[in-house]
Amino acid sequence: MSSLPSRARKALAAYPELAAVLAAAIVGLSVQRPLAWLAAHHGIDALLALLVFATALTIDPAAPRRVAAAWRRVALAVALGVTVLPALSWAVSWLVPAGPLRDGVLVTGLAPAEIASVATTALAGGEAAVAAGVLIGSTLATVLLAAPILTLFVESAAFSPAGVIKNLALVVALPLAAGMALRAWAGVTTSRPQSGRAPRAGSGGAPRAGSGGAPRAVALLATPRAERVATRVALAAVAALVALVASEVRFSGGYAAVAAALLLFLAASALLGGLLAARSPRPVAAALLLTTSMRDFAIAAALAAAAFGPQAAAPLGLYGVAVLVWGTACAGLLRNQAKRDPPG
Numbered sequence: 490m491s492s493l494p495s496r497a498r499k500a501l502a503a504y505p506e507l508a509a510v511l512a513a514a515i516v517g518l519s520v521q522r523p524l525a526w527l528a529a530h531h532g533i534d535a536l537l538a539l540l541v542f543a544t545a546l547t548i549d550p551a552a553p554r555r556v557a558a559a560w561r562r563v564a565l566a567v568a569l570g571v572t573v574l575p576a577l578s579w580a581v582s583w584l585v586p587a588g589p590l591r592d593g594v595l596v597t598g599l600a601p602a603e604i605a606s607v608a609t610t611a612l613a614g615g616e617a618a619v620a621a622g623v624l625i626g627s628t629l630a631t632v633l634l635a636a637p638i639l640t641l642f643v644e645s646a647a648f649s650p651a652g653v654i655k656n657l658a659l660v661v662a663l664p665l666a667a668g669m670a671l672r673a674w675a676g677v678t679t680s681r682p683q684s685g686r687a688p689r690a691g692s693g694g695a696p697r698a699g700s701g702g703a704p705r706a707v708a709l710l711a712t713p714r715a716e717r718v719a720t721r722v723a724l725a726a727v728a729a730l731v732a733l734v735a736s737e738v739r740f741s742g743g744y745a746a747v748a749a750a751l752l753l754f755l756a757a758s759a760l761l762g763g764l765l766a767a768r769s770p771r772p773v774a775a776a777l778l779l780t781t782s783m784r785d786f787a788i789a790a791a792l793a794a795a796a797f798g799p800q801a802a803a804p805l806g807l808y809g810v811a812v813l814v815w816g817t818a819c820a821g822l823l824r825n826q827a828k829r830d831p832p833g
Contacts, residue, residue, distance in 0.1 A: 506612055506724055506817035513728040514810050517735025524736035532733050533787050534656070537604050538664045540726040544608045544617060545668025546710060546719040550676045552618030559619055559773050566765055566777055567626035574598035574784065575638050577757050581750040589800035590743055594750050595642060596793045596801070597808055598758075599635050601627035603783035604661060605730065605813060608723040613820035614827050615775025621665060623780040628657055631788065639796055656791070675711035727813060734786065734809035744807065751808045755815060758782045775823050783816045784808075 517524055524532075556563065578598030585591040602624045610620035709715055762781030766774035786809030793801035 509728040510731050510814050510817045513731040514735045517732035521736040528733040534660050536726050536730045537660045542664035542668045543719045543722040545665045546672050547611050547716050548617050550673040556618045556622045563622045566623045570627045571630040578754050581754045584750040585746045590747050592797040592801040593793045593804035597789050600784040600789035601631040602780040603785045605727050606780045606783040609816040609820040610776045610779050613775045613823040616772035619773050619776035620780050731813050734806050737806035747804045783812050
Protein backbone atom coordinates (compact mmCIF):
# COMPACT_ATOMS: atom_id res chain seq x y z
CA MET A 490 0.00 0.00 0.00
CA SER A 491 2.86 2.39 0.75
CA SER A 492 4.06 2.09 -2.83
CA LEU A 493 0.77 3.37 -4.24
CA PRO A 494 1.55 7.10 -3.73
CA SER A 495 4.99 6.51 -5.21
CA ARG A 496 3.50 4.89 -8.32
CA ALA A 497 0.99 7.71 -8.61
CA ARG A 498 3.78 10.31 -8.47
CA LYS A 499 5.72 8.44 -11.16
CA ALA A 500 2.62 8.28 -13.38
CA LEU A 501 2.01 12.02 -12.96
CA ALA A 502 5.66 12.74 -13.78
CA ALA A 503 5.48 10.58 -16.90
CA TYR A 504 2.19 12.09 -18.10
CA PRO A 505 2.09 15.72 -16.91
CA GLU A 506 -0.20 16.81 -19.75
CA LEU A 507 -2.80 14.18 -18.87
CA ALA A 508 -2.64 15.16 -15.18
CA ALA A 509 -3.15 18.83 -16.09
CA VAL A 510 -6.08 18.06 -18.38
CA LEU A 511 -7.82 15.78 -15.85
CA ALA A 512 -7.41 18.42 -13.14
CA ALA A 513 -8.81 21.06 -15.50
CA ALA A 514 -11.80 18.85 -16.35
CA ILE A 515 -12.58 18.47 -12.63
CA VAL A 516 -12.35 22.23 -12.14
CA GLY A 517 -14.59 22.87 -15.14
CA LEU A 518 -17.25 20.44 -13.94
CA SER A 519 -17.10 21.84 -10.39
CA VAL A 520 -17.03 25.60 -11.13
CA GLN A 521 -19.35 25.78 -14.08
CA ARG A 522 -21.09 29.16 -13.86
CA PRO A 523 -18.13 31.61 -14.15
CA LEU A 524 -16.29 29.39 -16.62
CA ALA A 525 -19.42 28.98 -18.73
CA TRP A 526 -19.68 32.80 -18.80
CA LEU A 527 -16.13 32.98 -20.17
CA ALA A 528 -16.91 30.30 -22.74
CA ALA A 529 -19.97 32.26 -23.87
CA HIS A 530 -17.88 35.43 -24.28
CA HIS A 531 -15.30 34.12 -26.76
CA GLY A 532 -13.09 32.52 -24.12
CA ILE A 533 -12.71 29.35 -26.18
CA ASP A 534 -11.73 31.30 -29.31
CA ALA A 535 -9.16 33.33 -27.35
CA LEU A 536 -7.58 30.20 -25.89
CA LEU A 537 -7.53 28.47 -29.27
CA ALA A 538 -5.76 31.46 -30.83
CA LEU A 539 -3.20 31.48 -28.00
CA LEU A 540 -2.73 27.73 -28.37
CA VAL A 541 -2.15 27.95 -32.12
CA PHE A 542 0.27 30.88 -31.77
CA ALA A 543 2.32 29.22 -29.01
CA THR A 544 2.48 25.96 -30.95
CA ALA A 545 3.51 27.77 -34.14
CA LEU A 546 6.49 29.26 -32.28
CA THR A 547 7.80 25.71 -31.71
CA ILE A 548 7.65 24.71 -35.39
CA ASP A 549 11.06 24.49 -37.03
CA PRO A 550 11.24 26.89 -40.04
CA ALA A 551 12.51 23.98 -42.15
CA ALA A 552 9.45 21.87 -41.25
CA PRO A 553 7.24 23.01 -44.20
CA ARG A 554 9.72 21.35 -46.55
CA ARG A 555 9.19 18.12 -44.64
CA VAL A 556 5.44 18.55 -45.08
CA ALA A 557 5.99 18.67 -48.84
CA ALA A 558 7.82 15.36 -48.60
CA ALA A 559 4.84 13.81 -46.77
CA TRP A 560 2.16 15.42 -48.94
CA ARG A 561 0.62 12.11 -50.03
CA ARG A 562 -0.11 11.04 -46.45
CA VAL A 563 -1.33 14.53 -45.55
CA ALA A 564 -3.72 14.49 -48.53
CA LEU A 565 -4.91 10.98 -47.61
CA ALA A 566 -5.54 12.08 -44.01
CA VAL A 567 -7.62 15.02 -45.25
CA ALA A 568 -9.55 12.81 -47.68
CA LEU A 569 -10.34 10.17 -45.05
CA GLY A 570 -11.31 12.87 -42.57
CA VAL A 571 -13.95 14.28 -44.89
CA THR A 572 -15.35 10.94 -46.09
CA VAL A 573 -14.89 8.11 -43.58
CA LEU A 574 -15.25 10.12 -40.36
CA PRO A 575 -18.62 11.72 -41.28
CA ALA A 576 -19.91 8.25 -42.12
CA LEU A 577 -18.67 6.94 -38.76
CA SER A 578 -20.31 9.74 -36.76
CA TRP A 579 -23.56 9.22 -38.69
CA ALA A 580 -23.45 5.50 -37.88
CA VAL A 581 -22.82 5.93 -34.13
CA SER A 582 -25.47 8.67 -33.89
CA TRP A 583 -28.12 5.97 -34.26
CA LEU A 584 -27.26 4.84 -30.73
CA VAL A 585 -28.87 8.10 -29.53
CA PRO A 586 -32.65 8.67 -29.63
CA ALA A 587 -33.86 10.99 -32.37
CA GLY A 588 -33.63 14.66 -31.50
CA PRO A 589 -31.03 17.41 -30.91
CA LEU A 590 -28.59 15.12 -29.09
CA ARG A 591 -28.45 12.73 -32.03
CA ASP A 592 -27.97 15.66 -34.41
CA GLY A 593 -25.03 16.88 -32.33
CA VAL A 594 -23.34 13.49 -32.43
CA LEU A 595 -23.96 13.24 -36.17
CA VAL A 596 -21.95 16.38 -37.03
CA THR A 597 -18.87 15.38 -34.98
CA GLY A 598 -17.21 13.65 -37.91
CA LEU A 599 -17.76 16.69 -40.14
CA ALA A 600 -15.42 18.81 -38.04
CA PRO A 601 -11.82 19.30 -39.18
CA ALA A 602 -8.80 18.18 -37.19
CA GLU A 603 -8.77 19.57 -33.66
CA ILE A 604 -6.71 22.77 -33.40
CA ALA A 605 -5.13 21.39 -30.23
CA SER A 606 -3.87 18.35 -32.18
CA VAL A 607 -0.97 20.48 -33.42
CA ALA A 608 0.02 21.13 -29.81
CA THR A 609 -0.43 17.50 -28.75
CA THR A 610 1.67 16.43 -31.74
CA ALA A 611 4.45 18.74 -30.55
CA LEU A 612 4.10 17.39 -27.00
CA ALA A 613 4.41 13.86 -28.39
CA GLY A 614 7.67 14.74 -30.16
CA GLY A 615 5.91 14.45 -33.52
CA GLU A 616 6.10 16.58 -36.65
CA ALA A 617 3.97 19.61 -35.75
CA ALA A 618 4.23 21.00 -39.28
CA VAL A 619 2.60 17.86 -40.70
CA ALA A 620 -0.16 18.23 -38.11
CA ALA A 621 -0.61 21.87 -39.16
CA GLY A 622 -0.80 20.76 -42.80
CA VAL A 623 -3.57 18.28 -41.99
CA LEU A 624 -5.34 20.91 -39.89
CA ILE A 625 -5.32 23.47 -42.68
CA GLY A 626 -6.35 20.95 -45.35
CA SER A 627 -9.14 19.46 -43.26
CA THR A 628 -10.41 22.93 -42.34
CA LEU A 629 -10.67 23.92 -46.00
CA ALA A 630 -12.39 20.61 -46.76
CA THR A 631 -14.92 21.23 -43.98
CA VAL A 632 -15.69 24.72 -45.22
CA LEU A 633 -16.23 23.49 -48.78
CA LEU A 634 -17.96 20.17 -48.14
CA ALA A 635 -19.78 20.33 -44.80
CA ALA A 636 -22.98 21.72 -46.28
CA PRO A 637 -23.28 19.17 -49.13
CA ILE A 638 -22.45 16.26 -46.79
CA LEU A 639 -25.00 17.43 -44.22
CA THR A 640 -27.72 17.55 -46.86
CA LEU A 641 -26.96 13.91 -47.71
CA PHE A 642 -27.75 12.89 -44.14
CA VAL A 643 -30.44 15.40 -43.20
CA GLU A 644 -32.50 17.17 -45.84
CA SER A 645 -33.58 19.94 -43.46
CA ALA A 646 -30.03 20.95 -42.46
CA ALA A 647 -29.17 24.56 -43.29
CA PHE A 648 -25.55 25.67 -43.12
CA SER A 649 -23.67 28.75 -44.33
CA PRO A 650 -19.85 28.53 -44.32
CA ALA A 651 -19.21 32.30 -44.21
CA GLY A 652 -19.20 32.62 -40.42
CA VAL A 653 -17.02 29.54 -39.99
CA ILE A 654 -14.53 30.84 -42.56
CA LYS A 655 -14.21 34.14 -40.70
CA ASN A 656 -13.81 32.41 -37.34
CA LEU A 657 -11.17 30.00 -38.64
CA ALA A 658 -9.22 32.84 -40.23
CA LEU A 659 -9.06 34.72 -36.92
CA VAL A 660 -8.53 31.74 -34.62
CA VAL A 661 -6.33 29.48 -36.75
CA ALA A 662 -4.89 31.07 -39.87
CA LEU A 663 -3.65 34.39 -38.45
CA PRO A 664 -2.08 33.04 -35.21
CA LEU A 665 -0.46 30.16 -37.12
CA ALA A 666 0.99 32.45 -39.79
CA ALA A 667 2.15 35.01 -37.22
CA GLY A 668 3.84 32.42 -35.00
CA MET A 669 5.61 30.64 -37.85
CA ALA A 670 6.71 33.96 -39.38
CA LEU A 671 8.18 35.16 -36.08
CA ARG A 672 9.95 31.83 -35.56
CA ALA A 673 11.39 31.92 -39.08
CA TRP A 674 12.50 35.55 -38.67
CA ALA A 675 14.23 34.69 -35.40
CA GLY A 676 15.96 31.71 -37.01
CA VAL A 677 17.27 33.75 -39.93
CA THR A 678 18.50 36.48 -37.59
CA THR A 679 20.38 34.21 -35.21
CA SER A 680 22.10 32.43 -38.09
CA ARG A 681 23.32 35.72 -39.63
CA PRO A 682 26.88 36.75 -38.62
CA GLN A 683 27.15 40.18 -37.07
CA SER A 684 29.50 42.63 -38.88
CA GLY A 685 31.21 39.73 -40.64
CA ARG A 686 32.16 38.04 -37.35
CA ALA A 687 30.80 34.98 -35.63
CA PRO A 688 28.78 35.64 -32.46
CA ARG A 689 30.79 35.82 -29.28
CA ALA A 690 30.78 32.85 -26.95
CA GLY A 691 28.02 33.02 -24.39
CA SER A 692 25.87 35.29 -26.53
CA GLY A 693 23.62 32.40 -27.61
CA GLY A 694 23.89 33.59 -31.21
CA ALA A 695 21.22 36.23 -30.61
CA PRO A 696 21.95 39.62 -32.18
CA ARG A 697 21.66 42.88 -30.31
CA ALA A 698 18.89 45.29 -31.09
CA GLY A 699 19.99 47.84 -33.66
CA SER A 700 22.56 45.51 -35.24
CA GLY A 701 20.67 45.34 -38.52
CA GLY A 702 18.69 42.20 -37.65
CA ALA A 703 15.54 41.59 -35.67
CA PRO A 704 15.16 42.98 -32.16
CA ARG A 705 16.75 40.85 -29.47
CA ALA A 706 13.33 39.82 -28.14
CA VAL A 707 12.48 38.29 -31.52
CA ALA A 708 15.87 36.62 -31.84
CA LEU A 709 15.37 34.92 -28.48
CA LEU A 710 12.41 33.02 -29.94
CA ALA A 711 14.87 30.70 -31.71
CA THR A 712 16.45 29.50 -28.46
CA PRO A 713 15.66 26.13 -26.79
CA ARG A 714 14.48 27.96 -23.68
CA ALA A 715 11.91 29.91 -25.69
CA GLU A 716 10.67 26.68 -27.24
CA ARG A 717 10.22 25.14 -23.79
CA VAL A 718 8.28 28.20 -22.62
CA ALA A 719 6.06 28.10 -25.71
CA THR A 720 5.37 24.39 -25.11
CA ARG A 721 4.34 25.11 -21.51
CA VAL A 722 2.10 27.96 -22.63
CA ALA A 723 0.46 25.61 -25.14
CA LEU A 724 -0.12 23.02 -22.41
CA ALA A 725 -1.61 25.67 -20.11
CA ALA A 726 -3.92 26.77 -22.94
CA VAL A 727 -5.04 23.17 -23.53
CA ALA A 728 -5.80 22.73 -19.81
CA ALA A 729 -7.72 26.01 -19.66
CA LEU A 730 -9.60 24.99 -22.79
CA VAL A 731 -10.66 21.72 -21.15
CA ALA A 732 -11.92 23.63 -18.11
CA LEU A 733 -14.06 25.93 -20.26
CA VAL A 734 -15.43 23.04 -22.32
CA ALA A 735 -16.20 20.98 -19.22
CA SER A 736 -18.14 23.92 -17.78
CA GLU A 737 -20.64 23.58 -20.64
CA VAL A 738 -21.39 19.89 -20.04
CA ARG A 739 -24.88 19.31 -18.64
CA PHE A 740 -25.48 15.70 -17.64
CA SER A 741 -28.91 14.12 -17.98
CA GLY A 742 -30.41 10.69 -18.50
CA GLY A 743 -30.01 10.95 -22.26
CA TYR A 744 -26.26 11.52 -21.99
CA ALA A 745 -25.48 7.83 -21.34
CA ALA A 746 -26.23 6.99 -24.97
CA VAL A 747 -24.45 10.17 -26.11
CA ALA A 748 -21.31 9.26 -24.16
CA ALA A 749 -21.33 5.71 -25.56
CA ALA A 750 -21.73 6.98 -29.12
CA LEU A 751 -18.98 9.60 -28.78
CA LEU A 752 -16.52 7.18 -27.18
CA LEU A 753 -17.21 4.65 -29.93
CA PHE A 754 -16.57 7.35 -32.54
CA LEU A 755 -13.35 8.36 -30.78
CA ALA A 756 -12.13 4.75 -30.69
CA ALA A 757 -12.97 4.22 -34.37
CA SER A 758 -11.23 7.45 -35.43
CA ALA A 759 -8.15 6.47 -33.37
CA LEU A 760 -8.10 3.10 -35.15
CA LEU A 761 -8.34 4.86 -38.51
CA GLY A 762 -5.50 7.20 -37.52
CA GLY A 763 -3.37 4.24 -36.44
CA LEU A 764 -3.89 2.52 -39.78
CA LEU A 765 -3.05 5.73 -41.63
CA ALA A 766 0.12 6.19 -39.56
CA ALA A 767 1.38 2.65 -40.17
CA ARG A 768 4.83 2.49 -41.81
CA SER A 769 5.38 6.23 -41.48
CA PRO A 770 8.41 7.70 -39.69
CA ARG A 771 7.65 8.13 -35.99
CA PRO A 772 7.25 11.96 -36.02
CA VAL A 773 4.91 11.82 -39.04
CA ALA A 774 3.01 8.85 -37.58
CA ALA A 775 2.32 10.78 -34.38
CA ALA A 776 0.96 13.71 -36.38
CA LEU A 777 -1.31 11.51 -38.50
CA LEU A 778 -2.65 9.56 -35.52
CA LEU A 779 -3.46 12.63 -33.44
CA THR A 780 -4.94 14.80 -36.21
CA THR A 781 -7.14 11.96 -37.47
CA SER A 782 -8.41 10.90 -34.05
CA MET A 783 -8.95 14.43 -32.67
CA ARG A 784 -11.75 16.39 -34.32
CA ASP A 785 -12.45 20.01 -33.43
CA PHE A 786 -15.33 20.11 -30.94
CA ALA A 787 -15.71 23.91 -31.14
CA ILE A 788 -16.21 23.88 -34.91
CA ALA A 789 -18.47 20.83 -34.60
CA ALA A 790 -20.58 22.78 -32.09
CA ALA A 791 -20.79 25.70 -34.53
CA LEU A 792 -21.87 23.35 -37.31
CA ALA A 793 -24.48 21.70 -35.10
CA ALA A 794 -25.92 25.03 -33.96
CA ALA A 795 -26.00 26.41 -37.51
CA ALA A 796 -27.63 23.32 -38.99
CA PHE A 797 -29.96 22.13 -36.20
CA GLY A 798 -30.15 24.84 -33.54
CA PRO A 799 -28.31 25.55 -30.25
CA GLN A 800 -29.58 22.42 -28.46
CA ALA A 801 -27.73 20.21 -30.94
CA ALA A 802 -24.39 21.67 -29.80
CA ALA A 803 -24.81 20.33 -26.25
CA PRO A 804 -23.06 16.94 -26.76
CA LEU A 805 -19.94 18.58 -28.18
CA GLY A 806 -18.76 19.78 -24.77
CA LEU A 807 -18.60 16.17 -23.59
CA TYR A 808 -16.75 15.20 -26.77
CA GLY A 809 -14.32 18.09 -26.29
CA VAL A 810 -13.30 16.86 -22.84
CA ALA A 811 -12.96 13.26 -24.06
CA VAL A 812 -10.89 14.14 -27.13
CA LEU A 813 -8.50 16.44 -25.26
CA VAL A 814 -7.98 13.85 -22.52
CA TRP A 815 -7.29 11.26 -25.22
CA GLY A 816 -4.91 13.56 -27.09
CA THR A 817 -2.81 14.49 -24.09
CA ALA A 818 -2.70 10.87 -22.85
CA CYS A 819 -1.65 9.68 -26.29
CA ALA A 820 0.99 12.41 -26.53
CA GLY A 821 2.53 11.34 -23.23
CA LEU A 822 2.48 7.67 -24.25
CA LEU A 823 4.15 8.36 -27.59
CA ARG A 824 6.79 10.61 -26.04
CA ASN A 825 7.69 8.11 -23.34
CA GLN A 826 7.80 5.29 -25.88
CA ALA A 827 10.19 7.30 -28.03
CA LYS A 828 12.48 7.77 -25.01
CA ARG A 829 12.56 4.03 -24.31
CA ASP A 830 13.01 2.81 -27.88
CA PRO A 831 16.31 3.15 -29.74
CA PRO A 832 16.37 5.79 -32.51
CA GLY A 833 15.51 4.72 -36.02
